[in-house]
Structures are given as C-alpha cells and as structure tokens.
Amino acid sequence: MEQYPARVLRHVFILYKDNQLQLADVFFDDRIKEIRPVSDRVIDLKDIQSPQNWKIFKQQMKTKPGPIPAGEIDGECMLLIPGAIDAHVHFNTPGYEDREDFEHGSLAAAAGGVTMVMDMPCTSVPPVDSVHHLERKREALRKRSLVDHAFWGGISGQMFSDPRNLEQTVDKLSDAGVVGFKSYFLSGMPDFSDLTVQQMQQAAMLVKKCGKMLAVHAEDKKLVLERQKKFQQQQKNDWQAYWFSRDIQAERTAITNLVKICQKTGCRIHIVHISSAAGVELVRQAKSQGLPMSAETCPHYLHFTKSDFENPAICNYLKTAPPVKDHDDKEALWSGLSDGTLSFVTTDHAGCDPAKEKTSDNFWEVYGGIPGVEHRVAFLFSEGLKKGQLTLQQTVSLLAENPAQFFAVSAQKGFLKAGFDADFALINLWTEQKISADLMHSKGKYTPFEGQLFTAAVNETYLRGNCVYTQGQRKVEFGYGQWIKPN
Ligand SMILES: [Zn+2]
CATH class of the missing domain: 3.20.20.140 (Metal-dependent hydrolases)
Structure with missing residues (x-):
C-alpha cells in the first residue's frame, strides 16, 4: 500500500450510507490524502448506539497496545464528519x-x-x-x-x-x-x-x-x-x-x-x-x-x-x-x-x-x-x-x-473525500453534555438551551489539517481562517 508523509487519524467511524458506518483510517496533510477502511465490515448505527456496545467494539479494535506513534492520532472510534x-x-x-x-x-x-x-x-x-x-x-x-x-x-x-x-x-x-x-x-x-x-x-x-x-x-x-x-x-x-x-x-x-x-x-x-x-x-x-x-x-x-x-x-x-x-x-x-x-x-x-x-x-x-x-x-x-x-x-x-x-464551495469543502481540504470534526455520539452559558465561547454568553442535555458532543475540530480546537483549548492563532470564494 502507498505510504504518505501525512498525519493519520486512526480508527474513526465514517458515514457509509443512510445509518451505516465503517471504521477507517484517514491520511491527510492540509488536504485529505486517503480514507482507508480498516475492514470491509459495515456497521449499523443502532447496533453500536448504546455506550455499552460502543465500548465493547472499541476494546475489540484495540489491536496495538502501547503509545501511539508520532503523527498518528487515535480517533477512539468516534464519528468523523466533514x-x-x-x-x-x-x-x-x-x-x-x-x-x-x-x-x-x-x-x-x-x-x-x-x-x-x-x-x-x-x-x-x-x-x-x-x-x-x-x-x-x-x-x-x-x-x-x-x-x-x-x-x-x-x-x-x-x-x-x-x-x-x-x-x-x-x-x-x-x-x-x-x-x-x-x-x-x-x-x-x-x-x-x-x-x-x-x-x-x-x-x-x-x-x-x-x-x-x-x-x-x-x-x-x-x-x-x-x-x-x-x-x-x-x-x-x-x-x-x-x-x-x-x-x-x-x-x-x-x-x-x-x-x-x-x-x-x-x-x-x-x-x-x-x-x-x-x-x-x-x-x-x-x-x-x-x-x-x-x-x-x-x-x-x-x-x-x-x-x-x-x-x-x-x-x-x-x-x-x-x-x-x-x-x-x-x-x-x-x-x-x-x-x-x-x-x-x-x-x-x-x-x-x-x-x-x-x-x-x-x-x-x-x-x-x-x-x-x-x-x-x-x-x-x-x-x-x-x-x-x-x-x-x-x-x-x-x-x-x-x-x-x-454555495459552490464544494470543490474543496463539505465532503470527506481525497483531495478535499482536511476539514473535519470528531463527534462523540456516546456522551452527554449539559448546555450552559458558562461554557460558551461567543462574546455574549446566554442560550435558551440552558440546562438542556444533548447526547452528543464535538470532541475535536480540524481545519486544513490542523487541529484548531480540542477539549476546551484553541490550538492555532487567530487569523488561521481564510476567505473562501465560490468556485
Ligand atoms: Zn440573520
């Protein structure tokens, strides 16, 4: 198989179709190089939707114990979306x-x-x-x-x-x-x-x-x-x-x-x-x-x-x-x-x-x-x-x-496909978060969703191959974002 000098996001679920998922490794630099399925197995979301089943699945996938090699990120079997x-x-x-x-x-x-x-x-x-x-x-x-x-x-x-x-x-x-x-x-x-x-x-x-x-x-x-x-x-x-x-x-x-x-x-x-x-x-x-x-x-x-x-x-x-x-x-x-x-x-x-x-x-x-x-x-x-x-x-x-x-920006945005900008978000579908103004990042901190429980959360966000935000922390400088014009 071809090798890339790119970073690798290991073991993420990607959308296969409808409500079906597939486990994959994603190779990328500022663009997506390849999305390589870990196996041909297609999994129904309902079979894995309970945190219990998801945990069992994750344990089965842990093939390589020990530290993760440099340049590799463990996707922890979370869902990767564009x-x-x-x-x-x-x-x-x-x-x-x-x-x-x-x-x-x-x-x-x-x-x-x-x-x-x-x-x-x-x-x-x-x-x-x-x-x-x-x-x-x-x-x-x-x-x-x-x-x-x-x-x-x-x-x-x-x-x-x-x-x-x-x-x-x-x-x-x-x-x-x-x-x-x-x-x-x-x-x-x-x-x-x-x-x-x-x-x-x-x-x-x-x-x-x-x-x-x-x-x-x-x-x-x-x-x-x-x-x-x-x-x-x-x-x-x-x-x-x-x-x-x-x-x-x-x-x-x-x-x-x-x-x-x-x-x-x-x-x-x-x-x-x-x-x-x-x-x-x-x-x-x-x-x-x-x-x-x-x-x-x-x-x-x-x-x-x-x-x-x-x-x-x-x-x-x-x-x-x-x-x-x-x-x-x-x-x-x-x-x-x-x-x-x-x-x-x-x-x-x-x-x-x-x-x-x-x-x-x-x-x-x-x-x-x-x-x-x-x-x-x-x-x-x-x-x-x-x-x-x-x-x-x-x-x-x-x-x-x-x-x-x-908006005709789909030559580079919006899809998990080779050649597209490596923009993605890692979603945890197996967690809960209570919405609270105290946790907000916008200038005005208030929301009508205050106190509501969402059963999904964004774990990490990548833009053009760089993690821009993870677990409460900004990872790049302001100004990293670019003006995108329609195709
Ligand atoms: Zn408006």
Missing part, C-alpha cells in the same frame, strides 16, 4: 462588536465543529453594500478569524436611491466573490433598511443576471408593523404582543410574494430562518413546480415553541425575528429537513451582552438574537439523529455537504 458549515452568522466585525466579534464568534464555531461560516452583510458597520465596504470588512478581519469564512453581500433599501449605481454594485460584489445577496422585507436596522415588494423584484432581476442567489428575511412589513403599533398604543409590551405581531400570516404573506418574484424573474430565492409549517409548504410547492426556491431553518425553530416563552428563565433569550411558532410548525420543519424541502440548518448566530440587552421588562426593547454557532452540530446529532428525526446521511448532508454544494 467540517460543518454555518451559512448564516452575524459576527459583526467591523461594527457592533460590543455584541459579537470575529474572535469570539469563530472560536465558538471551532468549538462547535464548524470550520466555515458565511457572515451576513447587515450587522457590520459599514454594511457590505459595496466592494469598498467588503474590502473594509476583509481588512478588519485580518488575524481575527479562527475558521474559514465567506461573505454575503447585501442589498438594502438605501441602495435604491441610486438605481444605476445599484446595478453596478451588485455586479461588482458578485465578481469580488460574495456567496449571494441578503435583503429584508422587514428590517430593524437603520443602516440596512428593508425593501418594498417592487424593490425586491428589481433586486431579484439584478441578482439573477449575475447568477447568484437572493436570501430574504421573509416577514410582511405592513402586517407586522400595523399590529405592533396597535399593541404599543395599548401599552402591551409582553412577549405575547411581540409574538402575535409576527405570526404565521406575516411569514406566509412574505413567502407568497417571493414565490411570485421567483416566477417572474427566475432568480434563485432563498428564505432564511423559516419558522412555520405554512412557510415550508409554500417552499415545497414552489420547488415541485420547478422554481429555484430554497430555505433554511435553525435549531431554535426545531426545538422550542411559543409555550417556552412562558418560562421566565429563557423568555428573553428566546426572542428572535421571526419568533418560534407552535408544535405543528416544529414538526413540519423536521419533516422539511428529512424530505429535502429545507436545504440546510443554520444558526442565525446573533449575540449581545445579556446584562445590557436581555433584561428589559418591555419585550419590544429586548435584543432579538441567539448566539448558537457552537451548539448546532451537537444539537442536530442529539435531537435530530438520535431521536430518529434524521438519518446519519441526512444529518451530515444538512451540516456540511448541502451548504458546500449550495
């Missing part, structure tokens, strides 16, 4: 860095098995609404990211004041290597205002021309603001008022408008953080008609429902836009993941200092956003795979393969 990709984070550099920044965000990503993030354009100051501002972001990021990153461009309402310039800007940002463009039907951000339905259609035409996709925050502005105004006039400042102002109808109306825009323009349209059964059904129908529509959801929509706002310990932490919905919506989102209607799971990672922005009695004033980048991988294995909502193949696809293909 480095996870989070296609929707707000790391805020440069900008609202009192809430989150790239050091903290990318460290949290690495701790959570994530080797690449796609950063949103709207929470930087200035927002990424021109090539000049994209360059400012790149400059601000120098020596600050632990993980690889790509950038979304943005199309804000402000940009429509100069329509000719808008067209050029979209073209130039596309050429400069953004993965797509983000717009809002309803934005709370003064520097990045929302678009009317007509403007959204114009934006879609421009984005279609440069072959990228338009990602949209889909809540109907008129419906939400009318109700918000009414509730505020009545001094209704509780979570219920917020929740009712941003109900399913607001999401349904916005997505219905986007389906029409997709029909008219042929532009790829992606719904970010979809939250309702009605939304999933609209995307399913559009896809069945051959329209280039897609959508993502996030762990909070898959786990919590409206009734969780009644828990005062997490009520303010759970605030997002759109808010989590009802039990049936949650179930529809899981179905949407398993039948392929939803393309991947992101976190919409958006943190703040909870002592400053999560304590108000007035729910309208509470900052909306959850810093979730480090919990998503463990969440999906614990609550998706191990609770039977997803197969192992689906879980891996949703975390890594699908986003890599979707």
Whole structure:
C-alpha cells in the first residue's frame, strides 16, 4: 500500500450510507490524502448506539497496545464528519462588536465543529453594500478569524436611491466573490433598511443576471408593523404582543410574494430562518413546480415553541425575528429537513451582552438574537439523529455537504473525500453534555438551551489539517481562517 508523509487519524467511524458506518483510517496533510477502511465490515448505527456496545467494539479494535506513534492520532472510534458549515452568522466585525466579534464568534464555531461560516452583510458597520465596504470588512478581519469564512453581500433599501449605481454594485460584489445577496422585507436596522415588494423584484432581476442567489428575511412589513403599533398604543409590551405581531400570516404573506418574484424573474430565492409549517409548504410547492426556491431553518425553530416563552428563565433569550411558532410548525420543519424541502440548518448566530440587552421588562426593547454557532452540530446529532428525526446521511448532508454544494464551495469543502481540504470534526455520539452559558465561547454568553442535555458532543475540530480546537483549548492563532470564494 502507498505510504504518505501525512498525519493519520486512526480508527474513526465514517458515514457509509443512510445509518451505516465503517471504521477507517484517514491520511491527510492540509488536504485529505486517503480514507482507508480498516475492514470491509459495515456497521449499523443502532447496533453500536448504546455506550455499552460502543465500548465493547472499541476494546475489540484495540489491536496495538502501547503509545501511539508520532503523527498518528487515535480517533477512539468516534464519528468523523466533514467540517460543518454555518451559512448564516452575524459576527459583526467591523461594527457592533460590543455584541459579537470575529474572535469570539469563530472560536465558538471551532468549538462547535464548524470550520466555515458565511457572515451576513447587515450587522457590520459599514454594511457590505459595496466592494469598498467588503474590502473594509476583509481588512478588519485580518488575524481575527479562527475558521474559514465567506461573505454575503447585501442589498438594502438605501441602495435604491441610486438605481444605476445599484446595478453596478451588485455586479461588482458578485465578481469580488460574495456567496449571494441578503435583503429584508422587514428590517430593524437603520443602516440596512428593508425593501418594498417592487424593490425586491428589481433586486431579484439584478441578482439573477449575475447568477447568484437572493436570501430574504421573509416577514410582511405592513402586517407586522400595523399590529405592533396597535399593541404599543395599548401599552402591551409582553412577549405575547411581540409574538402575535409576527405570526404565521406575516411569514406566509412574505413567502407568497417571493414565490411570485421567483416566477417572474427566475432568480434563485432563498428564505432564511423559516419558522412555520405554512412557510415550508409554500417552499415545497414552489420547488415541485420547478422554481429555484430554497430555505433554511435553525435549531431554535426545531426545538422550542411559543409555550417556552412562558418560562421566565429563557423568555428573553428566546426572542428572535421571526419568533418560534407552535408544535405543528416544529414538526413540519423536521419533516422539511428529512424530505429535502429545507436545504440546510443554520444558526442565525446573533449575540449581545445579556446584562445590557436581555433584561428589559418591555419585550419590544429586548435584543432579538441567539448566539448558537457552537451548539448546532451537537444539537442536530442529539435531537435530530438520535431521536430518529434524521438519518446519519441526512444529518451530515444538512451540516456540511448541502451548504458546500449550495454555495459552490464544494470543490474543496463539505465532503470527506481525497483531495478535499482536511476539514473535519470528531463527534462523540456516546456522551452527554449539559448546555450552559458558562461554557460558551461567543462574546455574549446566554442560550435558551440552558440546562438542556444533548447526547452528543464535538470532541475535536480540524481545519486544513490542523487541529484548531480540542477539549476546551484553541490550538492555532487567530487569523488561521481564510476567505473562501465560490468556485
Ligand atoms: Zn440573520
């Protein structure tokens, strides 16, 4: 057999297909050289899912006692997956860095098995609404990211004041290597205002021309603001008022408008953080008609429902836009993941200092956003795979393969294959961890998952062949992460 001057990760489980595993040794330098099965034996996950059976299996595999040779790492029969990709984070550099920044965000990503993030354009100051501002972001990021990153461009309402310039800007940002463009039907951000339905259609035409996709925050502005105004006039400042102002109808109306825009323009349209059964059904129908529509959801929509706002310990932490919905919506989102209607799971990672922005009695004033980048991988294995909502193949696809293909970075990312970047995460499916703000790495330390028990954990994360994070420790310098452009 061929020998490599590479490092070897010995005895890791890799996905064979569906819910089947195979034990393998992985040879790599900065790229994967070879994945060599230890034997032809294919193992069903259910036969090894109990920690007891796993321990017995591990003991059978211990063929070579004594110390491990230099350059070899004992994978301990844990599960190796391709480095996870989070296609929707707000790391805020440069900008609202009192809430989150790239050091903290990318460290949290690495701790959570994530080797690449796609950063949103709207929470930087200035927002990424021109090539000049994209360059400012790149400059601000120098020596600050632990993980690889790509950038979304943005199309804000402000940009429509100069329509000719808008067209050029979209073209130039596309050429400069953004993965797509983000717009809002309803934005709370003064520097990045929302678009009317007509403007959204114009934006879609421009984005279609440069072959990228338009990602949209889909809540109907008129419906939400009318109700918000009414509730505020009545001094209704509780979570219920917020929740009712941003109900399913607001999401349904916005997505219905986007389906029409997709029909008219042929532009790829992606719904970010979809939250309702009605939304999933609209995307399913559009896809069945051959329209280039897609959508993502996030762990909070898959786990919590409206009734969780009644828990005062997490009520303010759970605030997002759109808010989590009802039990049936949650179930529809899981179905949407398993039948392929939803393309991947992101976190919409958006943190703040909870002592400053999560304590108000007035729910309208509470900052909306959850810093979730480090919990998503463990969440999906614990609550998706191990609770039977997803197969192992689906879980891996949703975390890594699908986003890599979707954003055209799959020439080097998203797959455990020879020639690909040696990005991977070692997952322990035979452990338990209690989620706690104290253990978080993001700048703002709070989570609605506080106290929840996940039955999976990320043990180690590798990026381009180097361990970047293991067992509570960062292993490379900030700045190791690189900017990745679409193929
Ligand atoms: Zn977002």
